[in-house]
Amino acid sequence: MSAAATPAAAPAITLIEAITQALAFEMAADPSVLVLGEDVGINGGVFRATAGLQQRFGSERVLDTPLDETTIAGLTVGLASQGMRPVAEVQFDGFVYPMLDHLICHAARFRNRTRGRLTCPMVLRVPWGGGIRAPEHHSEANESMFTNVPGLRVVMPSSPQRAYGLLLAAIRDPDPVIYLEPKRIYRQYKEDVPDDGEALPLDVCFVLREGSDVTLVTWGAQVKEALEAAEALAAEGISAEVIDVATLKPLDFDTIHESVKKTGRCVIVHEACRTAGFGAEVAARLAEHALYDLLAPVERVTGYDVPIPLFRLEMKYLPSVEKIIAAAKRALAAS
Incomplete structure (x- = not known):
């Protein structure tokens, strides 16, 4: 046979x-x-x-x-x-x-x-x-x-x-x-990507990288920059956990909370404008439910409160690896 x-x-x-x-x-x-x-x-x-x-x-x-x-x-x-x-x-x-x-x-x-x-x-x-x-x-x-x-x-x-x-x-x-x-x-x-018809669960966050020093929470295109920032931080001895929110509504806050319990620090990254961006909702829930787990204030790396500029300034508007690294280091320094 x-x-x-x-x-x-x-x-x-x-x-x-x-x-x-x-x-x-x-x-x-x-x-x-x-x-x-x-x-x-x-x-x-x-x-x-x-x-x-x-x-x-x-x-x-x-x-x-x-x-x-x-x-x-x-x-x-x-x-x-x-x-x-x-x-x-x-x-x-x-x-x-x-x-x-x-x-x-x-x-x-x-x-x-x-x-x-x-x-x-x-x-x-x-x-x-x-x-x-x-x-x-x-x-x-x-x-x-x-x-x-x-x-x-x-x-x-x-x-x-x-x-x-x-x-x-x-x-x-x-x-x-x-x-x-x-x-x-x-x-x-x-x-x-196997074409097997297997759906992924909605309403859950995906932990893409385990870490112990700081939690990076993001979604969409910024996941790439967050992972690159985590890699760069690891080279300096800083262990960053990376969470892809994936479903913003309804939010799987439990996964974020469990990570922050472990790391004590959180950096939220999104390209939308800062005021009333979805990161503010994540930060508010951390303040309500994880205040005593936090060792430092929550950091946000976001776009600005202006329409996204045309291409000459576009990449300056978007969150960058360097901005994420700086925010993570601020959180570590504040604790």
Whole structure:
């Protein structure tokens, strides 16, 4: 008897390719899943996240819509309320604002309004954040706006593997999910991502690196800088734990708290503006529940309270490895 063939290794793919892979898997597995948005069909989307899907699944399941975000949102909510599982794409984060009426007044309230009789199983995919030399309205970091809406789940992947698993989970979720995709790392690096349909859990933080001296809490594109900062700190004998929040709403605060109990220090990193950024919510919960565990004040490394600048100053606005290292050292010096 011949030996069984060794399964082929999963190909290394980028984050954007992992999103395409997850969409294709779920569309093949569930006929109620469809994709809609501006240029998602024939052109495969502005970032090519839906490339090839219309050719494979047809124009009734991959719909090119008018250039009208309000209509996209209303159509998505209507489809979800009638048993479909639509995945809508916003071309850029700054284009999402006309959709807020439908998201806040309808999608987020379906379960409560009908006392659980109806839900709204939709996903809104939003290319998010700066770092790609884009014009105005194309580089927003508006995640805290969505976390303030009861009934919306807010998810942000930081790697190809998590993009695949979290998108599958988002599509299968019975309630609306805002799925924020950090476009700066769409094609930055590759990982092996098996196309096995295995979803990752929502509503949990991922501890990406164990540490004992300081906790670095972040999400999205800033995970890369946090890991690089942790590596640089390790060279100086400082042990940093790195937590990828992944699901901002609802927040898995227990994982963050357990880390801070161990390290006694916390640095929160995000590219959104400082005032009322989601890091402020994390810091507030630490003040409420972990005050006696902290050996130093919580540090925040954030964007500034201005619109993200155009490309000449863009990287100065974004959190950097150097800023994270400096914040970690301040926390250590204060204890």
